[in-house]
Amino acid sequence: MILREKTNPIIKPADIVPSREDFVVTGAFNAAATLAKDGRTYLMLRVTEKPINNDPNQAIVPMFNHETGELEKKIFEKESSGIDFSDPRSFRVDGKLHLTSMAHLRGAWSDDGVHFEIEKSPTVFPGTKYEAYGCEDPRISRLEDKYILTYSAVSENGVCSSIAESKDLKTFDRKGIIFLPNNRNINIFPEKINGHYVAFHRPITSGWCKNSMWIAYSPDLIHWGGYKRFFTPEMSAWCSGKVGAGAPPIKTDKGWLVIYHGVEESGKNEKYSLGAMLLDLKDPENILGNCQKPILSPEEAYETEGFVDDVVFTCGAIKRDNGKIDIYYGATDETLCLAQIEEKELLNNAL
Amino acid sequence: MILREKTNPIIKPADIVPSREDFVVTGAFNAAATLAKDGRTYLMLRVTEKPINNDPNQAIVPMFNHETGELEKKIFEKESSGIDFSDPRSFRVDGKLHLTSMAHLRGAWSDDGVHFEIEKSPTVFPGTKYEAYGCEDPRISRLEDKYILTYSAVSENGVCSSIAESKDLKTFDRKGIIFLPNNRNINIFPEKINGHYVAFHRPITSGWCKNSMWIAYSPDLIHWGGYKRFFTPEMSAWCSGKVGAGAPPIKTDKGWLVIYHGVEESGKNEKYSLGAMLLDLKDPENILGNCQKPILSPEEAYETEGFVDDVVFTCGAIKRDNGKIDIYYGATDETLCLAQIEEKELLNNAL
Numbered sequence: 001m002i003l004r005e006k007t008n009p010i011i012k013p014a015d016i017v018p019s020r021e022d023f024v025v026t027g028a029f030n031a032a033a034t035l036a037k038d039g040r041t042y043l044m045l046r047v048t049e050k051p052i053n054n055d056p057n058q059a060i061v062p063m064f065n066h067e068t069g070e071l072e073k074k075i076f077e078k079e080s081s082g083i084d085f086s087d088p089r090s091f092r093v094d095g096k097l098h099l100t101s102m103a104h105l106r107g108a109w110s111d112d113g114v115h116f117e118i119e120k121s122p123t124v125f126p127g128t129k130y131e132a133y134g135c136e137d138p139r140i141s142r143l144e145d146k147y148i149l150t151y152s153a154v155s156e157n158g159v160c161s162s163i164a165e166s167k168d169l170k171t172f173d174r175k176g177i178i179f180l181p182n183n184r185n186i187n188i189f190p191e192k193i194n195g196h197y198v199a200f201h202r203p204i205t206s207g208w209c210k211n212s213m214w215i216a217y218s219p220d221l222i223h224w225g226g227y228k229r230f231f232t233p234e235m236s237a238w239c240s241g242k243v244g245a246g247a248p249p250i251k252t253d254k255g256w257l258v259i260y261h262g263v264e265e266s267g268k269n270e271k272y273s274l275g276a277m278l279l280d281l282k283d284p285e286n287i288l289g290n291c292q293k294p295i296l297s298p299e300e301a302y303e304t305e306g307f308v309d310d311v312v313f314t315c316g317a318i319k320r321d322n323g324k325i326d327i328y329y330g331a332t333d334e335t336l337c338l339a340q341i342e343e344k345e346l347l348n349n350a351l
Numbered sequence: 352m353i354l355r356e357k358t359n360p361i362i363k364p365a366d367i368v369p370s371r372e373d374f375v376v377t378g379a380f381n382a383a384a385t386l387a388k389d390g391r392t393y394l395m396l397r398v399t400e401k402p403i404n405n406d407p408n409q410a411i412v413p414m415f416n417h418e419t420g421e422l423e424k425k426i427f428e429k430e431s432s433g434i435d436f437s438d439p440r441s442f443r444v445d446g447k448l449h450l451t452s453m454a455h456l457r458g459a460w461s462d463d464g465v466h467f468e469i470e471k472s473p474t475v476f477p478g479t480k481y482e483a484y485g486c487e488d489p490r491i492s493r494l495e496d497k498y499i500l501t502y503s504a505v506s507e508n509g510v511c512s513s514i515a516e517s518k519d520l521k522t523f524d525r526k527g528i529i530f531l532p533n534n535r536n537i538n539i540f541p542e543k544i545n546g547h548y549v550a551f552h553r554p555i556t557s558g559w560c561k562n563s564m565w566i567a568y569s570p571d572l573i574h575w576g577g578y579k580r581f582f583t584p585e586m587s588a589w590c591s592g593k594v595g596a597g598a599p600p601i602k603t604d605k606g607w608l609v610i611y612h613g614v615e616e617s618g619k620n621e622k623y624s625l626g627a628m629l630l631d632l633k634d635p636e637n638i639l640g641n642c643q644k645p646i647l648s649p650e651e652a653y654e655t656e657g658f659v660d661d662v663v664f665t666c667g668a669i670k671r672d673n674g675k676i677d678i679y680y681g682a683t684d685e686t687l688c689l690a691q692i693e694e695k696e697l698l699n700n701a702l
Contacts, residue, residue: 180578
């Protein structure tokens with residue numbers, strides 16, 4: 001049985017120091033999770049902020065300007081602009097999407113995996129023209145002595161997938177875009193398979209098909225190819241809307257354990273749950289088993305009501321020495337939570 | 352001055368033998384163009400066909416089924432299905448796109464570059480699950496002793512970009528998908544630059560930004576990365592809607608000559624024209640010059656009226672020994688045409 005941490009949410013927006021005095025933190029969720037070399041648990045959170053705004057007739061859009069290197073605030077008058085502001089997350093100006101909050105990535109450290117000390121300033125802050133609207137949904141895979149970070153770089157160019165690397169989880173060197181817009185949910189396997197790095201990703205082909213998990217291969221982590229559609233949302237209602245890889249695959253004796261998210265589209269709301277599947281260690285395209293029902297669905301109040309209702313979403317899980325797997329997950333695009341399950345039981349669920 | 356071949360269109364649908372007796376050819380356009388090793392001109396046409404249909408109340412969709420290896424015809428009753436059939440090119444069933452015609456790729460050979468002998472059967476016919484709806488818009492680059500073909504593989508998975516290679520322009524070996532859906536207009540440079548293969552491509556990020564030319568790099572033609580947005584449709588009205596690379600870049604003493612298409616969105620019609628730009632030989636991201644106005648726009652009746660009105664679109668051009676450049680171009684998504692221009696003059700236009 002999956003056990004939610006009793007102090008959930010373990011990280012809330014109020015725990016985060018904003019990146020600037022004129023900003024307020026609105027979300028701290030969807031965290032990458034990995035073991036640091038010293039044994040501590042490291043999380044990298046998606047932190048969303050928005051400009052403090054005391055004028056209800058104004059909408060303020062934060063945006064990184066790569067030409068000046070400055071963060072800018074664009075102000076729109078709600079009544080006179082003729083723009084539709086009914087969605088609190090975004091609106092369109094002359095067809096272009098504008099986001100009302102901006103995300104950066106922020107490190108956090110823990111000795112026990114439950115209580116975290118959060119860094120006081122951003123670890124990865126928007127810094128290129130592909131990140132003008134923010135950096136979202138980090139995943140970290142440890143490959144030999146390096147930590148490989150992928151994240152969604154969001155701008156008027158769409159949602160690109162970027163890669164960066166670090167030796168110490170403190171500074172990250174950007175290595176460019178690895179998957180073209182629009183794409184999300186990059187999960188790199190923690191070791192090479194048959195001589196190649198392997199990743200899951202999820203291209204978005206608006207209107208052609210439902211968002212599916214694809215696989216890709218690379219000789220060097222920078223250049224990717226060998227693309228194949230891997231898993232498509234057809235299996236059952238809870239993941240009939242879309243699917244995407246969640247935590248980077250975990251190696252077990254039985255195979256690669258993949259925790260993924262599935263979306264049920266019912267009525268006006270999308271409901272995000274987590275599932276698990278098991279893949280052949282030598283051929284990750286070979287699915288050995290898949291869960292019959294979600295391993296975690298929104299049930300607690302902090303999962304069903306928030307910035308976006310009915311969302312549990314993982315970007316990282318850690319296999320502990322005691323046979324348990326800690327799944328760190330974002331709830332309602334607002335807070336970070338933890339759930340624990342025995343590896344054996346999760347494997348049974350995934351078969 | 353650009354000179355249209357007086358016998359334009361040089362190839363028409365009626366010149367093509369359909370791939371099956373129950374199909375009729377509706378288009379022969381958007382051809383790759385290259386010089387064969389024996390000096391002949393080789394074209395690879397996008398040939399569209401549709402099932403012969405004598406029942407006006409039926410819509411028939413041709414589709415390759417990769418599980419059976421068979422081409423199937425799906426029949427829809429227009430009156431009872433509740434489906435919107437107002438667009439003759441496609442319609443949606445439960446949200447999924449269905450195309451009323453299917454494209455394959457067909458070779459054609461010429462001694463004089465004007466009169467072509469067209470092969471009697473397809474050269475590349477849909478054969479994978481990514482090609483169920485067809486293979487479109489081929490481009491061929493000669494790289495050392497190989498011909499490298501790229502084309503759009505269209506299926507319910509979206510528009511993927513596939514690569515294949517050939518030594519003789521007769522058989523082509525598929526090498527997989529190199530750019531994720533949705534993406535079109537792949538143009539591979541005919542030689543490595545700074546140790547890498549280089550390509551233009553055009554991801555489609557519906558709703559985020561206008562379709563732009565991007566650049567990519569590869570060590571081996573199979574794995575690609577180093578993605579950057581290269582050129583965006585902002586310059587002038589004729590290419591304000593979208594831009595995409597046309598013919599694979601031509602090496603000249605002054606730089607890489609790139610013939611591209613631009614789309615003007617005016618009223619309900621899109622108007623496709625051709626432009627030219629010049630790039631630094633050693634750094635193709637450095638634009639040395641760009642045309643002030645299109646080098647070719649729809650003017651002749653065979654360019655302004657057809658399956659899709661107001662379209663000239665190139666997938667290939669050949670630099671001749673006499674200092675002229677032959678631009679092969681599709682007109683109205685229906686026929687293939689030829690226009691010739693002095694290299695010197697085209698370079699002047701591109702500066």
